[in-house]
Amino acid sequence: MTDTTEKAAVQVSTAAPAPAPASRRTRAWRGVTPWLFLIAPLALLVTFTYAPIVNMLAYSLTDWDGVSPVLHYTGAANYEEVLTRPDLFEVFWVSGYYLAASAVQIVLALYFATVLSFNVRFRNFFKGVLFFPYLINGVAIGFVFLYFFQDGGTLDSVLGLFGAHTDHAWLGTPVSANTSLAGVSVWRYLGLNFVLFLGAIQSIPGELYEAAELDGANRWHQFRHIIAPGIKPVLTLTVILSISGSLSVFEIPYIMTGGATGTETFVIQTVNLAFRFNKTGLASAAAVVLLLIILLVTWVQRRLVPDDKVDLV
Numbered sequence: 001m002t003d004t005t006e007k008a009a010v011q012v013s014t015a016a017p018a019p020a021p022a023s024r025r026t027r028a029w030r031g032v033t034p035w036l037f038l039i040a041p042l043a044l045l046v047t048f049t050y051a052p053i054v055n056m057l058a059y060s061l062t063d064w065d066g067v068s069p070v071l072h073y074t075g076a077a078n079y080e081e082v083l084t085r086p087d088l089f090e091v092f093w094v095s096g097y098y099l100a101a102s103a104v105q106i107v108l109a110l111y112f113a114t115v116l117s118f119n120v121r122f123r124n125f126f127k128g129v130l131f132f133p134y135l136i137n138g139v140a141i142g143f144v145f146l147y148f149f150q151d152g153g154t155l156d157s158v159l160g161l162f163g164a165h166t167d168h169a170w171l172g173t174p175v176s177a178n179t180s181l182a183g184v185s186v187w188r189y190l191g192l193n194f195v196l197f198l199g200a201i202q203s204i205p206g207e208l209y210e211a212a213e214l215d216g217a218n219r220w221h222q223f224r225h226i227i228a229p230g231i232k233p234v235l236t237l238t239v240i241l242s243i244s245g246s247l248s249v250f251e252i253p254y255i256m257t258g259g260a261t262g263t264e265t266f267v268i269q270t271v272n273l274a275f276r277f278n279k280t281g282l283a284s285a286a287a288v289v290l291l292l293i294i295l296l297v298t299w300v301q302r303r304l305v306p307d308d309k310v311d312l313v
Contacts, residue, residue: 053291059284066280078285088286091266094178094253095246101182102242105190110235112190113197114223127198134191142255145184149256174262181253181263188252189245193238200231236305243301244294266290 060078064071082088112130116123133141148154149170159166171177204226212222228235250267253259259268270290274283 056284056287059281060288062281064280065278066274067278071281074281078282079289081282082285082289088266088269091264091269092247094263094265095249097178097182098185098246098249099243101186102246105186106193106235106238106242108186109190109193109238110197113194113201114227117198117201117227118219127194130194131191133188134195136188138188138251139255141184141188142252145180145252146256149180171257171261177257177261177263181256184252184256185249193242196234196238197231200234201227204230236301239305240298240301243297247294247297248290 059071061073061075062071063074063077112126116126120126151169155170156166168176170180208226209222212226217225248267249265250271253263253265254268254271257263259265259272264272266286267290270283270286273279273286
C-alpha cells in the first residue's frame with residue numbers, strides 16, 4: 001500500500017459521519033417559524049389597512065350619514081354623483097401646484113444627495129439639516145408656517161431686512177396661497193427623497209468611481225453614467241410616491257387654510273363631505289375614486305418606465 005493510499009484511507013476513516021435527515025416535526029417547525037414572525041405585522045396590516053378599505057367600499061354603496069345606525073343600500077348612486085359633478089374634480093387643478101413642487105423637490109434632493117455622497121466638509125451636518133424637517137410633526141409645521149406667511153410675519157420681516165417692503169397677502173389669493181403651500185411641502189419632504197437617493201448612491205460600488213476617475217471622467221460624467229443608471233429603481237419609486245402624494249395632499253393645506261382661498265384639495269373636499277355635510281357614503285365613493293385614480297396613474301407610469309434591472313459591474 002502506497003503512502004497516498006494510506007493517507008486516503010485515514011481521511012475516509014476520520015471523516016465526520018453524514019448528518020441524519022431532519023425529522024418530520026423539525027421540518028414542520030421550520031416551515032411554520034417564518035409565519036410566526038409574520039403574525040403581528042400581518043394582523044396590523046389587515047386591521048388598519050385592508051379592513052378599513054373593505055368598510056369604505058361597503059359604505060360607498062350606502063347613504064350612511066356617519067351618525068345614524070340605519071343605512072340604506074343605494075348601489076352605484078354615489079359613484080354616479082361623484083363622476084357627474086364637475087365641481088368635485090375641479091380641485092385636482094390644485095394638485096398641479098404640488099406636482100410642480102414635487103419635480104423641484106426631486107431635483108433638489110438628487111442634487112444634494114449627489115454632492116454629499118462624496119467627501120465634502122461638514123457633510124454629516126448638512127445631512128442632518130436636510131433630513132430634520134421630515135421628522136417634525138405636520139401639524140406643527142402647518143402652524144409654524146401659518147405665522148411665517150401671515151401679514152407682517154416672519155417672511156415680510158426677512159424681506160424688509162433686504163429693503164423689499166411688501167403688503168402682499170401670501171395666503172390671500174389662490175395663486176400665492178397654493179404656491180406658498182407647495183413650497184412648504186418641498187421643505188418638509190425634501191429630506192425623505194434625499195435619504196432615499198443618498199442610500200441608493202452609496203450602494204454603488206466605489207471601484208466604479210475610481211475607474212471613472214482614472215479614465216478622466218468628471219463629476220458630471222460620473223453622475224450621468226454611474227449614478228443615474230444605478231439609482232433608477234429608487235428614482236422611479238420616488239416619482240410614483242410624488243405623483244400619488246400630489247393627488248392626495250391633505251395635512252398642510254388643511255391646517256394652514258382649511259381649503260379656503262382656492263386651496264381645497266380632493267382629500268379636504270372628501271373630509272368635508274363626510275364630517276361637515278354628513279355624507280359619509282358619498283365621501284367613501286369619492287375616496288374609492290381617488291384610490292382608483294392613483295392606482296391607474298401608477299400603472300401607467302410603470303408601463304411607460306419599466307423597472308429594468310441595472311448591472312453596473
